[in-house]
Structures are given as C-alpha cells and as structure tokens.
Amino acid sequence: MVEKFLAGSAALFGDPITIAIFVFGVIGGMLFGAIPGVSMLTLAAILLPFTADLDPAQGVMLFAVIYCTGTYGGAITAILFNIPGAPENAPTAFDGYPMTRQGKSGKAVGAAVLCSAIGGVASALVMMAATEPLANWAIRNIGPPEIFALVFFGLAVASSVGGRTIWKGWMSVLLGLLIATIGQDPVGGINRYNFGFTDLAAGIAFVPAILGFFAVSEIFVQAEKKATGQYDAPKVGMSFPSVLELWAHKFAVVRSILVGFFCGILPGIGATLAAFMGYGEAVRWSKNKEEFGKGKLEGVISSETANNAATGAAMIPLLALGLPGGALTAMMVAVFQMHDLEPGPLVFYNSPELIWIVFAAMFYANLSILFIGLIETKTILYLLKIPFQFLAPLILLLATIGAYISRGLVLDVMVMFGAGIIGFLLRRTGYSIPGIVLGLILGKIGEQNFAQGMQMVHYDMITYFSRPICTILIIAGTLTLAAGVYRAFSSPKEAG
Amino acid sequence: MGQLTKAHLVEGAAWSLIVVVFFGYSFEFNQSIEIYKFGATGWPRVILLLLLLVTAGNFYYQFRHGSAIQKGRVGIAETDESETDYSDPATLLKVAGVLLTPFIFAYLLKPVGMYSGAPVFIALVIYLFGERRWKWILGITLLIYAILLGLFVVVLNAPLPQGNVSPFYDFSGFILKMNTNLQNLW
Numbered sequence A: 001m002v003e004k005f006l007a008g009s010a011a012l013f014g015d016p017i018t019i020a021i022f023v024f025g026v027i028g029g030m031l032f033g034a035i036p037g038v039s040m041l042t043l044a045a046i047l048l049p050f051t052a053d054l055d056p057a058q059g060v061m062l063f064a065v066i067y068c069t070g071t072y073g074g075a076i077t078a079i080l081f082n083i084p085g086a087p088e089n090a091p092t093a094f095d096g097y098p099m100t101r102q103g104k105s106g107k108a109v110g111a112a113v114l115c116s117a118i119g120g121v122a123s124a125l126v127m128m129a130a131t132e133p134l135a136n137w138a139i140r141n142i143g144p145p146e147i148f149a150l151v152f153f154g155l156a157v158a159s160s161v162g163g164r165t166i167w168k169g170w171m172s173v174l175l176g177l178l179i180a181t182i183g184q185d186p187v188g189g190i191n192r193y194n195f196g197f198t199d200l201a202a203g204i205a206f207v208p209a210i211l212g213f214f215a216v217s218e219i220f221v222q223a224e225k226k227a228t229g230q231y232d233a234p235k236v237g238m239s240f241p242s243v244l245e246l247w248a249h250k251f252a253v254v255r256s257i258l259v260g261f262f263c264g265i266l267p268g269i270g271a272t273l274a275a276f277m278g279y280g281e282a283v284r285w286s287k288n289k290e291e292f293g294k295g296k297l298e299g300v301i302s303s304e305t306a307n308n309a310a311t312g313a314a315m316i317p318l319l320a321l322g323l324p325g326g327a328l329t330a331m332m333v334a335v336f337q338m339h340d341l342e343p344g345p346l347v348f349y350n351s352p353e354l355i356w357i358v359f360a361a362m363f364y365a366n367l368s369i370l371f372i373g374l375i376e377t378k379t380i381l382y383l384l385k386i387p388f389q390f391l392a393p394l395i396l397l398l399a400t401i402g403a404y405i406s407r408g409l410v411l412d413v414m415v416m417f418g419a420g421i422i423g424f425l426l427r428r429t430g431y432s433i434p435g436i437v438l439g440l441i442l443g444k445i446g447e448q449n450f451a452q453g454m455q456m457v458h459y460d461m462i463t464y465f466s467r468p469i470c471t472i473l474i475i476a477g478t479l480t481l482a483a484g485v486y487r488a489f490s491s492p493k494e495a496g
Numbered sequence B: 001m002g003q004l005t006k007a008h009l010v011e012g013a014a015w016s017l018i019v020v021v022f023f024g025y026s027f028e029f030n031q032s033i034e035i036y037k038f039g040a041t042g043w044p045r046v047i048l049l050l051l052l053l054v055t056a057g058n059f060y061y062q063f064r065h066g067s068a069i070q071k072g073r074v075g076i077a078e079t080d081e082s083e084t085d086y087s088d089p090a091t092l093l094k095v096a097g098v099l100l101t102p103f104i105f106a107y108l109l110k111p112v113g114m115y116s117g118a119p120v121f122i123a124l125v126i127y128l129f130g131e132r133r134w135k136w137i138l139g140i141t142l143l144i145y146a147i148l149l150g151l152f153v154v155v156l157n158a159p160l161p162q163g164n165v166s167p168f169y170d171f172s173g174f175i176l177k178m179n180t181n182l183q184n185l186w
Helices: A002-013 A016-034 A040-053 A056-081 A087-101 A105-141 A144-159 A166-180 A198-202 A206-227 A243-247 A250-265 A270-285 A297-321 A327-338 A345-350 A352-385 A388-407 A410-428 A433-456 A461-465 A468-488 B006-029 B042-065 B089-112 B114-128 B134-155 B168-185
Strands: none
Touching: A002 A016, A002 A352, A016 A040, A016 A056, A016 A352, A040 A056, A040 A206, A040 A327, A040 A388, A056 A087, A056 A105, A056 A297, A056 A327, A056 A352, A087 A105, A087 A206, A087 A270, A087 A297, A087 A433, A105 A243, A105 A250, A105 A297, A105 A352, A144 A166, A144 A270, A144 A433, A144 A468, A166 A433, A166 A468, A166 B006, A166 B042, A206 A388, A206 A410, A206 A433, A206 B089, A250 A270, A250 A297, A270 A297, A270 A433, A297 A327, A297 A352, A345 A352, A388 A410, A388 B089, A388 B114, A388 B134, A410 A433, A410 B089, A433 B042, A461 A468, B006 B042, B089 B114, B114 B134, B114 B168, B134 B168
C-alpha cells in the first residue's frame, strides 16, 4: 500500500499541471464552500464540462479534492451565518451559529478546521488500506433492504433534532419525503405531482431546494429582524480552541470518525446522514444533552468530524461498485463517463494509477485543510464585519446563480425562492429545516431501495427480518421513534 | 379550545390541506406497475397517512400545551423562536417586500436576463434592508456586479440567463462580446 501511495504522490506532484489542478481544487473547494449562497456543488457543476479536456486522473482527482475541501468550507458559512454550505454541514449550524452569536466564532471555526482535517485524513488512510476488503464486504452484506433500513434509522434520528417538538421534527422529515415524491417514481418512471409543469417531471433538484431552505430563508429571517429592529450583528471572536478543549472531546472525534466512515461507505447515503448521525450520537452519549443546540463545541466537533470522515469512505462504493453517495460523487461518475471509463471493480485493474493519484490527492487535500484552513480562517471571520444589508444581495445573487447553473432552468430559481419563503414560515413556527432537507435527499433513495428490497424478499417480512443488519437498524429506528412518542406525551418546558 | 390559538388552527388547516391536495392529485398517477406490488402511489400515500397522523398529534400537543417547547429537544436555533410584532403595517410591508422581490426577480430572469436584472435587484435588496445612503447603494451595487461578472463570466464562463426581450437581450450580447474580446487578449 505504501509503495502505491508513494507512486500516487509522485504522479501527483511530478507534473506541474496536475499540481496546479490540485491547488485550484483545494482553494476553489474551500472558497466555494465558504462563500454563503454558493457551494462546492456550484463549482463542480461549472467545472464539469471543462474536465473533458483534462486527463481522466486529473479530472477525477479535481472533483475528489473539491469534495474534501468543499465539505470543510461549508462549515464556515454554517457557523458564521447559519447557512450550511452543503447539507452535510447542517448539523454544524446547530451549535456553531449559537457560538458565533456568543462571540465564539473563532473557537467554532478552529474546531471545524481541525476536526475536518482529522476526520478527512483518518478516512483517507482507512480508504487506502481497506477499499478492496470493505468493498467485498459491502457487496456481500449490503443490499437494498439494508440501505432502506439505514435510511429509516437515519430519518428517525434526524426527526429527533431540530424541531420545537417531536411532532414538528417528524412533520419536517415527512414534508421532505413528500417533496421527494415529485417527479418520476423510481420503479416505473411514472410522473407524479408535476401539477402540469413539464420541468417538474425531473423532480425537485435538491441544490435549489437546499439553497432556498438554508440560505434564502436565513436572509428572510434576518430581513424580518432588520424590519422589526431586532437585528443584532454577530460578534467576531478570534480566539481558537485550546489543545485541552479539543483533547476533552477525543472520544467524540473517534466516535464520529467511525459513524462517518460507516455511513460514507454505504452506497447512496453519503456525508449528510453521517453528519446527522455523528451529531445525534454525540447528543445520545452526552451527560449534558440540554446544552446541545445552544453553542456546545462538541456539536461542531461531532458533525464536522463525521462529514469529513465520510468523504474518503464515499469513494469506496463509487470506485468499487460505481454507486455515487451524493451529488458530488454523482458528478464524478459523469467525469468517468466523459473519458469512456466506468467506475467499478474493473477500475482497480484497468487504471490503478488513477485510483492512487485520487487517493493521494484526497490525503493531501485533507492535510491542506489544516494548514490553509487555519490561515484562511482569520480572514474569513472578517466577513462578519460586513454590514448585512451589503452581504444579503451578494448571497441572494450567488444563490440565484448556484440554483440556475446546475440545470439551466429558471424554474429552479423559482423553486429556490419558493423554498426560501416556505423555510422562513416553517422556521418561525419551530419546524426543522435540516429535517426537511434530509427527508428530501433520502426520500428517493429510501423509496428505490424499499421497492428493490421488497422485490428481493418477495414481499415476505420474515425473510426481510432474517437479514441481521436490517433487523438491527429497523429495531434501532423503531426504538428512536418510540422514545420520541414517549417524550411527546411528557410535560413540555415552560417557555412559549 | 385548550391552549389553541388562531395561528395553531391556521397551521393545522394548512397541513391538512396539503394532505388533501396531494392525496387527491395522487389519483392522477394511480397506475399499477407490473414488477412492483405497491404501484406509483403506494409510497406517497403512506407518507400522506403518516403526515396526517403526525399533524393530528401536533394539533393535540398544541391543544394541551400551546407553543411550548417540548422537553429535551436539541438543535433548536434561537432565531427559530422569535415572536415578531406585526401590528405596524409598515413592518408587514417591509417584510413582504423582501419576500416578494426575489420572486419577481426570478420571474423576470427569462425575459430580462441576469446581466440587466442583477444591478436593479442588488440595489433594491440593499434598499429594502434599510440602507438609505444612495452613494453606498450605488457603490456596493457596482462592486457586487463587478464580482458577478469577474468570477462567473470572465473566470468561469458560466452560462447565465441572457433574457429574450430587447434591449435586455442586446445588452447581454454586448457583455458577452466584451468578455470574448477580453478572453482573446490572452
């Protein structure tokens, strides 16, 4: 493995053009992740046509690097503006943004830098060592029934965070699932809920929906505060977390690496569920559950470690099985196809040099987060000093471009602003925006795998539950929901 | 009425309406799929049934406890719980302006295009957010517009909506021609 890694490193750093592409990917991913309103997906969508002119290894490597650094960059906007750069950064905002309000933005961003790097490097190392055996294990043990069971468990966990009551948490997730049914059904290709708009036959693209629910609704919330004189500018805090503070959360880091890697390795799940589950597990194991959501450093650490730990793992189903784990890995499939390559087991035999350049690039990209991230952080924190009336139009305009660019449809811009208004109204009444987004992302995956799973077990539930991973995940999800029902009927807080 | 308020009734009615509309529309695609027992409507109808049950649960909770936050909830941002006073019509107008302006901008993107529409949109949003110093509005508008052109047009060559109505379409053409000339310089 070491020889292959060194060979990959030599190929990466032996060619000036490859180095330039690597550096562009590192800086571009961080910047697009950290600019509110656009994300790594916007950059990837813009760059996709240009990768046709690159060498296949350079093209795939560029996207892998953007994936690593963009996942980190999205944490910055989540912490500073309550606008997650990508859905996988949504749980980071739960505690990161309250920390910014308390003047601890430096601590939150510093923890995000370090934990993203740790999670990413650990994931890259495991990815290099274990891609082939893990891919073999996944092929034998993970099928559609298990993926559906994991989606069920993930949604059960997601509904328990974010909403003002468990009912609102569930309603948020169910609304996301309902929105995901718009478009063609995944089994028969029958058009559902297009309401007469032909463009809706392709479904609601999740980039505009995410931009609307997170970025636009946040702008609207701040606009309302401005209009009513309640606006309070966030405080800039430059102090980074101390080594002792971070060391105190070592178990949270290790737990989130494991959770992130496990979620990332499963096809179709990706880093989003990893972040939610990393956060959910941090809450579950904490003695001070009540402090989460109010500016607890452990919340940022758990979410950011888990989502970056999933980036390396997400390469395993992509490279070993040809199954993308999220939007960016789906674009990587397109990069492969542009060069007449198909990601899958044969890539390991036909293009081993490509695989190891990508692995090496991801390793170094995660290390770069640590060094460039720390330098960049202090500059980015000054974004908070820009008056919001000047930042808001920039964010709205960037979000408009981000929504339009992926499919070239004005309808997507309308969907984004519609989602912004719905998100604004739902936030005011205590619903969970991350819950909606997770439902939206996992809805299609859940339905598709449920249908395939049912066909595999011939609609026999005994056969379904004879699969141990399914049984464990369904029981865990059911227990999470049952605990929620129990709490739903317990007495509420006095706050109103 | 327990702890219910008018807002709770509107909220419950809105969710029930969503369930009714989506359930009614599901008959439009109520087709069986040969290889799949539950057809195209199975999954969405289960979601709608669950949504109806949870809406009832939410209504019951609000009947018993009003808008109180449930014990043990995590991840609720403080901004989500603000209670805003809309008794002043000017406040309502300002917020409605902010909510509707982006929608109108999106609606006009097809005929007007990004290149002509963006500066007006930027200036309007700055104004709606409370800035009244016209020099600042003009300066920041030009700065953001320059960032838009520099990053997305010159550096990334991103395809943005050009509009389809004259003179907006002609203006987009002019900007793109300038960009081509600039690119040819190097």
